[in-house]
Amino acid sequence: MTPRRPVRSYHHGDLKTALKKAALELVREKGPRGFSLNEASRRAGVTVAAPYRHFDDKEALLAEIICDGNAILEEETRRAANGARTITQKMLEAGVAYLRFAAEHADYFSVMFHSGIDKSKYPSVQLSATRAFDVILGLAQQKEATEKLARERAVSAWALAHGLATLRSEGALSETADQEADLQHLKPILRRFLDQPYQ
Amino acid sequence: MTPRRPVRSYHHGDLKTALKKAALELVREKGPRGFSLNEASRRAGVTVAAPYRHFDDKEALLAEIICDGNAILEEETRRAANGARTITQKMLEAGVAYLRFAAEHADYFSVMFHSGIDKSKYPSVQLSATRAFDVILGLAQQKEATEKLARERAVSAWALAHGLATLRSEGALSETADQEADLQHLKPILRRFLDQPYQ
DNA sequence: AGCATGATGTATGCGATATTAACATGCGGC
DNA sequence: GCCGCATGTTAATATCGCATACATCATGCT
Incomplete structure (x- = not known):
């Protein structure tokens, strides 16, 4: 029994x-x-x-998940960039990878940006976020003349991708069943943004 | 009051x-x-x-706040656009107004995008969001030839502004004490984005 | 084999919240 | 002036969650 x-x-x-x-x-x-x-x-x-x-408290668990998510994001954007040749194409692919991450790892994305935890309390979180951002920043630095311009370029590209991802996750953008097709449909938006000569 | x-x-x-x-x-x-x-x-x-x-439940209260926030956002972007002459300038000012809204009404912004409520359950919320978006869409329609292009332009401008606002609210963008100066500093990013001929 | 140590279970305290039902109040229309 | 109905209160229920102290187990090191 x-x-x-x-x-x-x-x-x-x-x-x-x-x-x-x-x-x-x-x-x-x-x-x-x-x-x-x-x-x-x-x-x-x-x-x-x-x-x-294993965890100090509830928030600590969330914090670790955010770190994991940032690491995955970093990895995926980096790999996407490596697959392209020109700098502009690298940034484009990185942007697409960001959108893909947000869609395929919606759970991570949700914790990372909608869990409402105070990230400033967790240095490890900030570090992981910085590392992820550095992928884009690194590319921008190869594209732009000055550090200031590079940073500006990186921030705006990051923001555009993040904004699209967020709007998407809220259903504000019309989506079809085919995730990948939708993604390719957003590519032109990123491309036009990146193609433009800067300053 | x-x-x-x-x-x-x-x-x-x-x-x-x-x-x-x-x-x-x-x-x-x-x-x-x-x-x-x-x-x-x-x-x-x-x-x-x-x-x-006064409210069915907790979420209903949040939903109403979101409606209020969308109404304010709509009002402020519309007014900003009205203050400019060319279409491109109108869109630029609308974008700046979006960023200003996110900063000055950080509480509304927070509820609107980080409260974790399921907006699809509240038609009134979706309606108010649509109305706010229509401000940008209306401008884009005057700027672009086809409906499809207009929508794309509006979405990307909206996404960029939203992304910048979010990054900003998370402290990812360096900020000074002077809110307004920071805002003006972000203007070039929006401008470069909007100045570019589309397609 | 035996022991130190870390990993898990048990029991429990405490606090908070959402929500509803039944009762009270007083404003505004008649 | 009176009374209905919206608006508040009292009181109670049902959960739920975080956190801690202490007992128990099992693993790996010696």
Whole structure:
């Protein structure tokens, strides 16, 4: 009669990761506000006290997720840029990668920008964000003459991509079933923006 | 301003408005997550049950605030556009007005975009958002030949402004004490974007 | 094998919130 | 002046969440 379970060990093994996954799952289901440590613990098959061995508190978990998200974003924009030849094309592909990230990792994106946590309290978060931004900034520096212009170019490209991604995630932009096609449809917008000679 | 009674009377007079103000105040102090119906009631000097005479539930209050915010945004971008002569200048000023709105009404902006409410459940919210967007769209239609191009132009301008505003509100853009100066500093970015011939 | 240590469970305190039901009040129309 | 109806209050319910102290388990090191 005893429920025969496949030897669930007392020690979870990788609870930290499991909790982060559960949190993202919750965000996907119930939106950025739908996350709670308790529910995440339950889903990870663990009591509500266990998470505290791995995270200082609820916010700390979110902060780590944001770091992870920034790392993925950095990685993906960098790879996209590497696949192109000219600087302008690199920036274009990086922008597309940003939009793709926002769509494919909507859960991360949601936590990163809509979880309402005070990022300034977490240096690690700021560091990861800076690193992600540096991908674009690095490209802009190769494109522009002065540091000031490069920074301005990078900021505006970043902002455009971020704005498009946000509008998209809110359903303000008409979307079809084909994500990739929609993405390619937005490309011209980025291209026109980047093609223009700067100053 | 608000009809406030010196003597604490049983009936508040304009509780609906008072609650919305209190909510915005809370958001200003504690961020978009820091709002609760209970605390707002307290600040309005009323018990926690009173709000239900004016709003279906917590979300409904937020939804109304979003409508209000969209109305203000619409009004301010429209006025800014009216103050300029050429279409391009009108769009530029509208963009600056967007950024100014995000800075000066950071509380509204926060609720509008970071409160995590499902806007699709509130037609009134969507209507107000559409009306605000129509200001830009209307300008773009005068600037571009086809409807398709106009829409694209409007979307990208909107996205750029929104992205800049968001980055700004997160402290990603260096800011000085002088809000207005910072704003003028961002103008070139918008201008370069708008000056470019489209297609 | 035995022990130190870290990972998890148990029990519990505390606080907060949203929401509803039933009762009270007083403003404004008649 | 009176009474209805909107507006508030009292009171109660149902959750839920965070956090902590302490016991228990299992793993890996020696």
